[in-house]
Amino acid sequence: MIEVKELRKAFGPIVAVDSISFAVGKGDVLGFLGPNGAGKSTTMKLLSCFMPPDSGTANISGHDIRKEPVAVRQSLGYVAENAPAYDEMTTESFLKFVCDARGLKARTRKEALGRVAEMCAIGGVMHQPIGTLSKGYRRRVGLAQALVHDPDVLLLDEPTDGLDPNQKHDVRKLITEMAARKCIIISTHILEEVEAICNRIIIIDRGEILVDSTPKQLREREHGSLEEIFRKLTTQHLQLDLKGGAA
Amino acid sequence: MNGFKSVFKRELKSYFSTPLAYVFLVIFLVLSTFLTFKAGFFDSRHASMQLFFSNLPELFIFLVPAIAMRLWAEERKSNSIELLFSLPITTIQAVLGKFVAAWAMLILALALTFPMVWTVAYLGNPDWGPIWTGYAASILLAGAYLAISSFFSALTRNQVIAFVLAVVFCMVFLYASSPTALDFLTGRMPVGVMEAIESLSFQSRFESMQRGVLEVRDLAFFLLLGGGWLWANVVILEERRGQ
Numbered sequence: 001m002i003e004v005k006e007l008r009k010a011f012g013p014i015v016a017v018d019s020i021s022f023a024v025g026k027g028d029v030l031g032f033l034g035p036n037g038a039g040k041s042t043t044m045k046l047l048s049c050f051m052p053p054d055s056g057t058a059n060i061s062g063h064d065i066r067k068e069p070v071a072v073r074q075s076l077g078y079v080a081e082n083a084p085a086y087d088e089m090t091t092e093s094f095l096k097f098v099c100d101a102r103g104l105k106a107r108t109r110k111e112a113l114g115r116v117a118e119m120c121a122i123g124g125v126m127h128q129p130i131g132t133l134s135k136g137y138r139r140r141v142g143l144a145q146a147l148v149h150d151p152d153v154l155l156l157d158e159p160t161d162g163l164d165p166n167q168k169h170d171v172r173k174l175i176t177e178m179a180a181r182k183c184i185i186i187s188t189h190i191l192e193e194v195e196a197i198c199n200r201i202i203i204i205d206r207g208e209i210l211v212d213s214t215p216k217q218l219r220e221r222e223h224g225s226l227e228e229i230f231r232k233l234t235t236q237h238l239q240l241d242l243k244g245g246a247a
Numbered sequence: 248m249n250g251f252k253s254v255f256k257r258e259l260k261s262y263f264s265t266p267l268a269y270v271f272l273v274i275f276l277v278l279s280t281f282l283t284f285k286a287g288f289f290d291s292r293h294a295s296m297q298l299f300f301s302n303l304p305e306l307f308i309f310l311v312p313a314i315a316m317r318l319w320a321e322e323r324k325s326n327s328i329e330l331l332f333s334l335p336i337t338t339i340q341a342v343l344g345k346f347v348a349a350w351a352m353l354i355l356a357l358a359l360t361f362p363m364v365w366t367v368a369y370l371g372n373p374d375w376g377p378i379w380t381g382y383a384a385s386i387l388l389a390g391a392y393l394a395i396s397s398f399f400s401a402l403t404r405n406q407v408i409a410f411v412l413a414v415v416f417c418m419v420f421l422y423a424s425s426p427t428a429l430d431f432l433t434g435r436m437p438v439g440v441m442e443a444i445e446s447l448s449f450q451s452r453f454e455s456m457q458r459g460v461l462e463v464r465d466l467a468f469f470l471l472l473g474g475g476w477l478w479a480n481v482v483i484l485e486e487r488r489g490q
Binding site: 084097100 | 249250252253254256257260261264265325326327328329330332333334335336337488
């Protein structure tokens with residue numbers, strides 16, 4: 001469903017994503033893991049067609065991100081970092097706007113709104129301006145807008161960052177419930193999240209993929225908890241860089 | 248088409264879901280009427296709207312950038328631009344959707360000056376030609392200012408900078424043919440360049456339309472100029488998104 005080939009993006013001298021390749025299929029929940037500034041969000045922005053890559057490409061649900069960005073956006077649901085939305089709009093008018101933009105009309109739109117309101121438990125805040133919502137509700141509204149058209153592919157950029165434990169639990173439960181029918185990429189730096197919901201794991205640092213495995217295989221191979229492995233891999237990478245620089 | 252329509256609807260609604268539309272409409276109506284009467288509407292003893300229209304180019308210099316400064320700067324600051332472009336909407340649809348919604352607001356503001364037309368019709372027997380061409384000229388001028396302002400809003404995430412730059416550029420286009428500007432340029436520039444600058448001016452075209460002369464070349468000028476700035480708006484948004 002998602003096939004990434006040699007995707008690269010640089011901002012001036014900084015290479016944010018360095019020719020990465022991977023594939024994700026239906027039923028996969030991929031944890032895209034890395035320290036801050038590793039290139040996770042840039043990858044998500046490239047896959048969601050918010051910005052074009054410098055080279056390489058990706059194919060999402062049969063559409064190329066370079067050649068058919070609008071078709072790609074039509075086929076996926078994306079929640080950007082901090083779930084941006086229009087603060088002055090009520091939840092309902094915001095979701096209606098998203099439905100309009102996605103071409104959902106009349107009855108389909110009504111059904112979609114009912115479905116996502118129930119799934120994301122936002123029925124109680126439908127008439128409230130988004131700017132007045134708590135962080136938890138805001139995230140759920142962000143998730144709801146990504147689900148109105150019931151996409152096969154979901155890209156979630158740090159979906160539980162800043163939420164309290166109950167809210168985290170709810171969002172993870174929702175993702176787990178949808179997992180079998182969809183292809184989901186979750187960008188995060190929270191390791192427990194990967195343990196809880198992901199069946200695939202990619203660790204990225206400085207734009208390069210360090211690991212592409214399953215959480216179980218990785219633990220068995222490296223003999224330790226995910227946190228230890230994560231620290232070992234990302235700091236090793238740093239040390240190699242420092243040595244290279246000194247040489 | 249969904250992209251254009253949805254952005255247009257959302258924008259237009261957002262003007263009225265905040266005090267922005269009401270504040271803008273009231274200020275525009277009060278100022279445009281006040282300036283007309285201050286310029287001696289009754290003393291002129293003419294049943295015409297000329298005094299009303301003649302204030303608009305300068306009034307719009309501040310009011311149009313004020314309404315347009317948020318168009319893109321706000322989207323970028325709140326990062327809702329990332330949400331907007333995760334929807335199946337092209338940049339052209341988004342730029343046009345926002346532009347047409349803001350233009351509709353300005354056209355509504357002009358439409359609400361109808362009591363002025365009533366007053367003129369009640370007090371005398373006006374020549375209707377210049378009134379309609381005056382409104383057409385005002386709508387085109389507002390559109391041209393708006394296209395300039397929308398471009399500067401896309402250039403920065405700071406609304407104040409967007410506002411100031413838009414005001415300055417609208418002024419340049421308005422006053423390009425003013426005697427002060429032409430005196431300054433005389434001798435400093437070749438005659439050809441001076442004529443080119445003079446021909447870019449809004450003022451002379453606006454004045455001739457307002458007198459009832461509707462020429463295809465004036466219409467084409469406003470449409471091409473507005474289109475050019477909107478195209479630049481699309482380009483800058485696509486360039487900036489990758490940064």
